[in-house]
Amino acid sequence: MSQRIDFQTDPTRYRHWRVEYDGEVANLYMDVDEKGGLFPGYELKLNSYDLGVDIELADIVQRMRFEHPEVKVVVMQSGKDKVFCAGANIRMLGGASHAHKVNFCKFTNETRNTFEAAEADSGQKYIAAVKGSCAGGGYELALACNHIILTNDSTSSVALPEVPLLAVLPGTGGLTRVTDKRKVRRDLADVFCSVEEGVRGQRAVDWKLVDEIAPNSKFDEVVQERARKFAAASAKPSGLKGIVLEPISRSFGEDGSVIYSLVEVAVDRDAGRATITVKGPDEDAPADMDALQSQGSQAWILRLARELDDAILHLRLNERELGLIVFQTQGDPVRVLAHEKLLLDNSGNWLANEILQYWKRVLKRIDMTSRSLVALVEHGSCYAGVLAELLWAVDRSYMMLEEFEGDNRPLASITLSDGNFGTYPMGNDLSRLETRFWGDLDAVETLKEHVGRPLEAEDAEELGLVTYAYDDIDWEDEVRIFLEERASFSPDAMTGMEANLRFAGPETMETRIFGRLTAWQNWIFQRPNAVGPEGALQRYGTGLRGEYNMERV
Amino acid sequence: MLDLINVSYDTQIPNNVGLSQDKKVLKALEKWHPGYIDWWNKLIPQNFQESLVYLRTAVSVDPKGWAKFDYVKMPEYRWGVLLAPQVEERVIPCGEHAGQPAWQEVPGEYRNLLKRLIVIQGDTEPASVEQQRLLALTAPSLYDMRNLFQVNVEEGRHLWAMVYLLHKYFGRDGREEADDLLRRQSGSEEAPRMLGAFNEETPDWLSFFMFTYFTDRDGKMQLESLAQSGFDPLSRTCRFMLTEEAHHMFVGETGVGRIVQKTCEVMKENGIEDPFDVGKIRDLGVIDLPTVQKKLNLHYTLSLDLFGQEVSTNAANAFNAGIKGRYMENRLTDDHRLQQDTYTVWDLEDGKAVQKEVPALTAINMRLRDDYTKDAAGGVGRWNKIIEKFGIDFELKLPHEAFNRKIGVFADKLFDPDGKVVSGADYDKGLPEWLPTHADGDFIQSLMKPCYEPGQYARWIAPPKVGIDNKPGDFEYVKLHMA
Numbered sequence A: 001m002s003q004r005i006d007f008q009t010d011p012t013r014y015r016h017w018r019v020e021y022d023g024e025v026a027n028l029y030m031d032v033d034e035k036g037g038l039f040p041g042y043e044l045k046l047n048s049y050d051l052g053v054d055i056e057l058a059d060i061v062q063r064m065r066f067e068h069p070e071v072k073v074v075v076m077q078s079g080k081d082k083v084f085c086a087g088a089n090i091r092m093l094g095g096a097s098h099a100h101k102v103n104f105c106k107f108t109n110e111t112r113n114t115f116e117a118a119e120a121d122s123g124q125k126y127i128a129a130v131k132g133s134c135a136g137g138g139y140e141l142a143l144a145c146n147h148i149i150l151t152n153d154s155t156s157s158v159a160l161p162e163v164p165l166l167a168v169l170p171g172t173g174g175l176t177r178v179t180d181k182r183k184v185r186r187d188l189a190d191v192f193c194s195v196e197e198g199v200r201g202q203r204a205v206d207w208k209l210v211d212e213i214a215p216n217s218k219f220d221e222v223v224q225e226r227a228r229k230f231a232a233a234s235a236k237p238s239g240l241k242g243i244v245l246e247p248i249s250r251s252f253g254e255d256g257s258v259i260y261s262l263v264e265v266a267v268d269r270d271a272g273r274a275t276i277t278v279k280g281p282d283e284d285a286p287a288d289m290d291a292l293q294s295q296g297s298q299a300w301i302l303r304l305a306r307e308l309d310d311a312i313l314h315l316r317l318n319e320r321e322l323g324l325i326v327f328q329t330q331g332d333p334v335r336v337l338a339h340e341k342l343l344l345d346n347s348g349n350w351l352a353n354e355i356l357q358y359w360k361r362v363l364k365r366i367d368m369t370s371r372s373l374v375a376l377v378e379h380g381s382c383y384a385g386v387l388a389e390l391l392w393a394v395d396r397s398y399m400m401l402e403e404f405e406g407d408n409r410p411l412a413s414i415t416l417s418d419g420n421f422g423t424y425p426m427g428n429d430l431s432r433l434e435t436r437f438w439g440d441l442d443a444v445e446t447l448k449e450h451v452g453r454p455l456e457a458e459d460a461e462e463l464g465l466v467t468y469a470y471d472d473i474d475w476e477d478e479v480r481i482f483l484e485e486r487a488s489f490s491p492d493a494m495t496g497m498e499a500n501l502r503f504a505g506p507e508t509m510e511t512r513i514f515g516r517l518t519a520w521q522n523w524i525f526q527r528p529n530a531v532g533p534e535g536a537l538q539r540y541g542t543g544l545r546g547e548y549n550m551e552r553v
Numbered sequence B: 001m002l003d004l005i006n007v008s009y010d011t012q013i014p015n016n017v018g019l020s021q022d023k024k025v026l027k028a029l030e031k032w033h034p035g036y037i038d039w040w041n042k043l044i045p046q047n048f049q050e051s052l053v054y055l056r057t058a059v060s061v062d063p064k065g066w067a068k069f070d071y072v073k074m075p076e077y078r079w080g081v082l083l084a085p086q087v088e089e090r091v092i093p094c095g096e097h098a099g100q101p102a103w104q105e106v107p108g109e110y111r112n113l114l115k116r117l118i119v120i121q122g123d124t125e126p127a128s129v130e131q132q133r134l135l136a137l138t139a140p141s142l143y144d145m146r147n148l149f150q151v152n153v154e155e156g157r158h159l160w161a162m163v164y165l166l167h168k169y170f171g172r173d174g175r176e177e178a179d180d181l182l183r184r185q186s187g188s189e190e191a192p193r194m195l196g197a198f199n200e201e202t203p204d205w206l207s208f209f210m211f212t213y214f215t216d217r218d219g220k221m222q223l224e225s226l227a228q229s230g231f232d233p234l235s236r237t238c239r240f241m242l243t244e245e246a247h248h249m250f251v252g253e254t255g256v257g258r259i260v261q262k263t264c265e266v267m268k269e270n271g272i273e274d275p276f277d278v279g280k281i282r283d284l285g286v287i288d289l290p291t292v293q294k295k296l297n298l299h300y301t302l303s304l305d306l307f308g309q310e311v312s313t314n315a316a317n318a319f320n321a322g323i324k325g326r327y328m329e330n331r332l333t334d335d336h337r338l339q340q341d342t343y344t345v346w347d348l349e350d351g352k353a354v355q356k357e358v359p360a361l362t363a364i365n366m367r368l369r370d371d372y373t374k375d376a377a378g379g380v381g382r383w384n385k386i387i388e389k390f391g392i393d394f395e396l397k398l399p400h401e402a403f404n405r406k407i408g409v410f411a412d413k414l415f416d417p418d419g420k421v422v423s424g425a426d427y428d429k430g431l432p433e434w435l436p437t438h439a440d441g442d443f444i445q446s447l448m449k450p451c452y453e454p455g456q457y458a459r460w461i462a463p464p465k466v467g468i469d470n471k472p473g474d475f476e477y478v479k480l481h482m483a
């Protein structure tokens, strides 16, 4: 296996960012180390980024939420002169495999969504303070912030130069946020996305590309003043004390297996399959929020989210040949429900809220994972409340029906909780159950009547909560045949089919980014006009222009 | 018939581009004009604005006899739009379109690239006037003051030249860019000039001479490469600007030369053999040669930074597009496309400066910089001839390109002027010998006393060998208005 990409980091290891905490305001500086690229062959000049830079950003955003709940406003700015951020590193993109590019874009998109939602989810508002050039992925970083201030020095501009410069799209949400979030008129957006140099000064405000411009000489003052004003206006309670996100416990086996404290990833390479087993809580739920707070990152429900998140990212980036991910759970469903209930009952508490929001993101990450996903509901499993969401995140689910010979584990059951009805919405802003029963709200209403009651296989199948329930006679064969069949299909067709079937219902900005924008971008990333030897992306930096096949497809 | 050689004065803006028949552009330029005059008036101290300065004004673009000399108040100077004559059947000299007819209109696909080049060039022109705005207050002679003003008004005209192109060929965007060229100000916090070196004040006359010698020479090289543009109007504009630019470098070279000359004279008169006997030399009111060397180090390295990164995509794009050529492109004998060629550039490997082959297209900046260094070496040699003549054991040198850099692979790395890697301690120790210190600045500043009598010169600078326009030694180059 080539070098493993590690999604775990911590502030002592940052090379590209630094944060200065100043009470309710955090100043976040992007100061990319040119020599700190994740792979050899490129230098991260002009605050350009690669996956490594984004992994740090994701860590910062996450720690901001858990470790620094006192922060109400985050000011994202450049630690360099004359450049805010030049976007994704082009030489890195030029040299990267298609699969890496796609996964890189997906992760960066997820990170942008996360800090964009921080205001609504946690009362942490992100301001982009843009000084110097802010192009491509740089402007996409700013676009995902909640407020953009641009210096008016008659040079600094915001730009999406991908199309004219590289023959690709501003694919980290750029095209979508310009119209859907910032509501830039479509013809002006068309102009904006066609000029390399972008738009500066008052016009950037007039076109709604930024929220305000500030005089250059007073820029820092204006930004800090704005930050303090936003902080003062924030509805978020003051004086919250965070918890420390301690390193997760994780070890890698020779065979590619990964063992966490609550998650195990087993690998069957011949079958192209990874099995993720999630362990339920060994202990009762903390008595109250104080108890939870003192458990901190060791609390079962938070520890599990972090481990599961890491496992998914690891499989996505480092185990690309494992096309099939099987979820299993083992544990006491009653305890799972109790752990979740503490959070649901205290959702006004900052930490309870953060953990629930985090679970929302982890589950979305699973929704968004381009592998065939299947859940096995075996005896002894604990698909209850938040863990039951896994069943509706996956493409198919199989449940054990009645007793199995020689298996003395408790009978397989599924238990719904109030959390299954809106606490963990998908990217389409619907709960997984609403999406599953799209157009049939009655079915969802009926399910509410079953909250808290263990549903065994017959009921679960009847209610549409699992795909199939099999008894001892059929189980082994049916599951095996399904897994073998699934592993034999074209991975491209599977990715396409699954992505289409998973997100029923209305479009949101998020689904448009992950669906429409990403699909077009990934198409372009395959086309010779961009990535062929004469394509613009390959030729970038050589001085030669891309040679295009002018046929419209 | 349109006279494209002689300058027509039938509009407010002298020109040889038939402006009176180009109503749209004329109107746009006339709208821009008051802002320009306003800029000029606020810039240079009032009494100089009202003084009569013996200036040359372009009356033709014919290389023989293109200018006439006369007294003029600077705000009334006839800044105009002048293009070198069109070359019949000129072709694009380089890049993927090499050999095709030169563009007379902006090619759509290169509009932004072209505009950016013109804006960057245009931004430097007024910047240097801003940097030099207070120098007349300490002019060492009326002759030097006149030269300063000549350089200033011509830089102003260069701004006009770029603004004309923006107005004529780049529509509304171009007009906005032209306005912003007046909005940005050297050293301004609000809207600084685009390139770092153009935001530093020119604090004294030695700096001014060094600036005109080294930094204007960067300007010259940029103009030389733009003169090779496949976009013909830009090429013609730059070709004419080069005629004027030559004078700016003359001012720099002779200025430094006269300082060196004076120092040597005074040393000889006073029996000082050791050029490093700085205290004694300074006591005599002239600038010691080691200080001249330090100033040279500073200005040369700042100018190298203006050429940008060693390996540059922008430069490669501009060359391949045919909108910016190499120095003397038409005299080079390769295929003018460079798609397969390589060029040697400096790089940093294991902390050491090494030379490396890179694709020639991406090294266009470096090639131009190497040509610059060759060009800049000439004057240094002539300064050394002066020192030699006095038998003083001292040689001025261009420092290694790794020294004191802020841009490129050597940026902020510790090299001495010979290009040797040095430790932090050695660098700190060497620095006062390599670059001007604040104390050096104090000393030079102490010499900066105006000398406004015709034919008189400050004691630290020798008179020129010949006057401007062959005027006699005591000619009153500036009739000062003393309010």
Ligand SMILES: [Fe+2]
Pocket: B125, B154, B155, B158, B219, B245
């Ligand atoms: Fe000039």
Ligand SMILES: [Fe+2]
Pocket: B155, B216, B219, B245, B248
């Ligand atoms: Fe000049």
